[in-house]
Amino acid sequence: MSELSVGSSPELLATDLRKFSGSGSTSSASSTIDAGAETPAYEVPLDRLSILDVLENLALSTRINQINHTVRRKGGEIKGLALRQRDRVLRGREEDIDRLKRRFLTSLARFEAKWEDAHVVSQREKLAFAFGLGNVFASGLLLGAHPEWFHVWYSVQMGYLMPIRIYSFRKRSYQYFLADLCYFVNVLLLVWLWIFPGSRMLFLSTYCLSYGTLAWAVITWRNSLVLHSIDKTTSALIHVLPPVVLHCIHFRLDDNYKARRFAGAARLKSLSLWEGMLWASFWYAIWQTLYHIFITIRRKEKIKAGYLTSFEWLRRSYKDTKLGIFVNSLPEPFPVLAFTFIQFGYQMLTMIPCPLWYHSKYLSATFVFAIFMVASYNGATYYIDVFGRRFQKELGKLQTDVATWHNSSSPPTPVTSPRNIPIDVKSDQLDVVDEDVDAIDLTDDKENGKPLSTLMPTASAPSNIEKAEMKTGTIMNSSLVASESKKSR
Known part of the structure; x- marks a missing residue:
């Protein structure tokens, strides 16, 4: 069959088929008898094959290849559709997760903003x-x-x-x-x-x-x-x-x-x-x-x-x-x-x-009591030295501003609360740090000894600042009255 070609004439094809059938039938029969196999139930004689049957058999492999190609193409389309559907589902889940994450982070930021509010900090410290x-x-x-x-x-x-x-x-x-x-x-x-x-x-x-x-x-x-x-x-x-x-x-x-x-x-x-x-x-x-x-x-x-x-x-x-x-x-x-x-x-x-x-x-009781007293003394140092010096520095700045406003002829600007006055951080001054690691030196508050320290909000300043604000307001009112009386004269 390998010698047959589609472009050959019908006479040549018939001659070749007869040669092939004559030589191949004997060997086929002998090999079948020698092997002891049974004769097929249906066998088409080769002399009855037409050229159309041969051409149809030759085109069978082409059709099988086309069918395989179609099956592979359809299978690829189905696989691509499944992958796209899976990616769509996963992408939807990721979007849901991202949306929930953003919502959680927003809520957390809102909570932290409320938690760090000055009024909330003051109330929290009082409760603490x-x-x-x-x-x-x-x-x-x-x-x-x-x-x-x-x-x-x-x-x-x-x-x-x-x-x-x-x-x-x-x-x-x-x-x-x-x-x-x-x-x-x-x-x-x-x-x-x-x-x-x-x-x-x-x-x-x-x-x-x-x-x-x-x-x-x-x-x-x-x-x-x-x-x-x-x-x-x-x-x-x-x-x-x-x-x-x-x-x-x-x-x-x-x-x-x-x-x-x-x-x-x-x-x-x-x-x-x-x-x-x-x-x-x-x-x-x-x-x-x-x-x-x-x-x-x-x-x-x-x-x-x-x-x-x-x-x-x-x-x-x-x-x-x-x-x-x-x-x-x-x-x-x-x-x-x-x-x-x-x-x-x-x-x-x-x-x-x-x-x-x-x-x-x-x-044992003396030792435990001594340890407690050391912790209490360190806490007292924090309150007296840290808060005391900060308050003195703020009060001195406030008195300087009041004296400047009093001596100037222009109308004074509104008094700023001591809690909102910016404080210049210097390495040789004692400032409050919001750093609660167990290794904080409270008696030597130089910045070189405190890496990565940040300033604590001053919302927890002593209540005497309120009195200073009231006195400052009184001084400002008296200065305003004095300036108005000078202008009227």
């Missing part, structure tokens, strides 16, 4: 001050009257203060400070209180870390109890409350109740310094490993982009000290290793007096 003062009173009341409920009081406070801390820190790009050791110790204490209260090892570790690094951080990091600020109050409480909770459990609870509720504390009859250092070092190693994996390594690019960590803050704040110069002069990655070992040595040093606090309730 009342809450902070009530918190101190309630804590003292529970310590004296119902010490068995103090750990519940502490857990409730951490339950609503920590979400506020997480939100406020993420808003200001301080979220990596949440991985510091102080938060890890608070989580460790909550785990012991509510999950493993019978663990002697966990109680020993938490006690040494709380009375060691956590309590002494109030002094070294200068945490301040500023009652009108929820952030600063939270920073003070997460360092002061864990030692108070453990003091209450160890010294204030009845022995039977302690053995039933906190078996781990009841089993620790005496505190060995070496055992405490061993288990505290174990948990410190766990925290430091997790910190370096999830913060130093996995968040390396974001830290380079400007996100602050406690290590970066210390490098910038103490860059002019001898220790800071030494650490910063080391090649990478040795500054991080040096910081790790310095912090570990500081932890071991602060744990040395822990056996004294554990074996004497008077020494």
Whole structure:
């Protein structure tokens, strides 16, 4: 059949077919008999084939190809229609998601605008001050009257203060400070209180870390109890409350109740310094490993982009000290290793007096009270020095403006409220900062010691400013009357 061509004459085609049928039938029959196969039920003799049948058989492959092409084309059209429909559905979903996202961001921006409104800020700070003062009173009341409920009081406070801390820190790009050791110790204490209260090892570790690094951080990091600020109050409480909770459990609870509720504390009859250092070092190693994996390594690019960590803050704040110069002069990655070992040595040093606090309730109470007084003194420094100097600076500027208006012959412009007077920020003046990281130095407020700090809104200025405004208005009225009388004369 390969020798047949469509352009041949009918006679040649017939001759070729006869030759092909004569030679091919014998071999076909013999091969069929040799193989033992059955004869086909229907076989068309080749001598009866016409030229039209041959041409039709030759055109069969062409029709099959056309059918295959049509099927592929229709299949491609159906597939393209399905893909377009899928893209349309996905695009509609993405548009819905984008619309919901825009609506959420708009609502969030509207909420933040209301939240940052001066009146709302003032009311919020008043409520925060009342809450902070009530918190101190309630804590003292529970310590004296119902010490068995103090750990519940502490857990409730951490339950609503920590979400506020997480939100406020993420808003200001301080979220990596949440991985510091102080938060890890608070989580460790909550785990012991509510999950493993019978663990002697966990109680020993938490006690040494709380009375060691956590309590002494109030002094070294200068945490301040500023009652009108929820952030600063939270920073003070997460360092002061864990030692108070453990003091209450160890010294204030009845022995039977302690053995039933906190078996781990009841089993620790005496505190060995070496055992405490061993288990505290174990948990410190766990925290430091997790910190370096999830913060130093996995968040390396974001830290380079400007996100602050406690290590970066210390490098910038103490860059002019001898220790800071030494650490910063080391090649990478040795500054991080040096910081790790310095912090570990500081932890071991602060744990040395822990056996004294554990074996004497008077020494323990004195130490906890001293830590609370340091936080209170830092808060008083914030109120007196920061607010006092700001008020004096604003009042001096206001008096200068009033004297200028009084001596000028032109009509004075309306008096601007001291809260709206722009204040020039200088490096040698004490200004308020809206930065509530645990490492804020309240007694030395130079900008070189506070990286990335921003000015706090002055809506929380003392109420004496209102009196100054009233006096200023009186002075302005008297000056206006005097100028009018001169003109009339």
